[in-house]
Amino acid sequence: MRAADVLVALVRGAFATLALAGTQGIWRDGDLPGLVYFTNISNLSFAVVMVWAAVASLRGRGQPPAVLKVGVTLFLAITGLVSFLVLAPESPDAPVVAFGLTGGQIEHEWTPVLAFLDFLLLDAHRRLRLRAVGWWLVALLAYCAFTTTRGLLRPDLGYPYGFIDLGALGWDGLALNVLLYGVAFALLGLVLVLLDRVLPAHALVGTAGHEPARDGNGAGPDARGVADRS
Numbered sequence: 001m002r003a004a005d006v007l008v009a010l011v012r013g014a015f016a017t018l019a020l021a022g023t024q025g026i027w028r029d030g031d032l033p034g035l036v037y038f039t040n041i042s043n044l045s046f047a048v049v050m051v052w053a054a055v056a057s058l059r060g061r062g063q064p065p066a067v068l069k070v071g072v073t074l075f076l077a078i079t080g081l082v083s084f085l086v087l088a089p090e091s092p093d094a095p096v097v098a099f100g101l102t103g104g105q106i107e108h109e110w111t112p113v114l115a116f117l118d119f120l121l122l123d124a125h126r127r128l129r130l131r132a133v134g135w136w137l138v139a140l141l142a143y144c145a146f147t148t149t150r151g152l153l154r155p156d157l158g159y160p161y162g163f164i165d166l167g168a169l170g171w172d173g174l175a176l177n178v179l180l181y182g183v184a185f186a187l188l189g190l191v192l193v194l195l196d197r198v199l200p201a202h203a204l205v206g207t208a209g210h211e212p213a214r215d216g217n218g219a220g221p222d223a224r225g226v227a228d229r230s
Contacts, residue, residue: 008122008206009054015114016050019043021098022106036150036160038143039083042075043107046115053122063208066127070196071136073115074189080112081188086163119192124209125199133189140185144178 023043025031034040049072052064063069083104090104097103101110148166151159159165163177202209 002207004206005057005060008203008208009057012050012054012057012118012122015111015118016047016054018099018106018114019047019050019111022101022103022111023047024097025103033157036147036157038075038160039079039107041143042072042079043111045072046076046111050118053118057206057208060207063124066123066196067132067135069123070119070128070132070192071139073119074136074185074192075139076112076115077188077192078185080108082161083108087161120195120199121204122206122208124201124203125196126201128193128196130190130193132193133186136189137182137186140182141178148174 020027023034023040026034026040026044035044049064049069053069056063087108090102090108094102094104097106144164147160147164150157151166155167159167162168163181164174166174169177200209
C-alpha cells in the first residue's frame with residue numbers, strides 16, 4: 001500500500017463525512033420523506049461512492065464503475081447549478097449543522113465542488129463511453145417519473161421543486177421543463193465524458209489506473225482500473 005493511496009482514502013473519507021453531515025436529517029433523524037429531494041439523493045450517493053472508493057484505494061482493488069462514479073459527479077453538478085440559478089437563496093437563519101456550515105452550503109456548494117475535484121484528480125480516466133450519458137438521462141427521467149407519480153397519488157405531499165410541479169405547470173409545462181433540463185443534463189454529461197477521454201488514464205494523485213506490478217511469471221493482481229469500460 002502506497003502512502004499516496006492512504007492519503008486519497010483519507011481525503012475521500014473526509015468527503016463522505018461532509019456529505020453525511022449535510023444529510024444527517026435523513027440517516028440520523030429518520031426524515032425519510034427528505035429522500036424525495038434530488039439534492040439529498042445526490043449527496044447520499046456521493047457519501048456511499050466515496051466510502052467505496054476509499055476502501056478500494058486502501059485495498060488496491062478496482063474503483064467504483066465509472067458510469068456510477070461520474071454519474072454522481074454529474075448529479076451533484078446539476079444540484080449546484082440548479083441551486084445557484086433556479087432555487088431561492090437559503091434562509092439567513094438556517095442552522096449550522098457541521099464544520100461551521102449549514103446543510104444548504106454543504107449540499108449545494110461544497111459537495112458539488114469536491115466531487116468534481118475528486119473526478120479530476122483522484123479518478124482513473126478513459127473509462128467512459130458515450131452511452132453513459134444515456135444511462136444518466138434514464139436516471140433523471142426515472143426521478144421525474146417518481147416525483148410526478150407521487151404527486152398524482154398523494155396531492156397532499158406536493159412536489160419537491162417548483163420546476164417539476166405538475167399542479168402548477170400542467171402537463172405541457174412539465175414536459176417542456178423536463179426537456180430543457182434533460183438537454184442541459186445531457187450536455188453537461190457529455191462534457192464530463194469528453195474530459196474523461198482527454199485526462200491521463202491514471203489518476204493524477206494516487207495509483208488508480210496505474211499498471212499493476214507483475215510477478216516473475218508475468219502475472220499481476222486483479223487490475224480492472226482503466227481496462228474496464230462502463
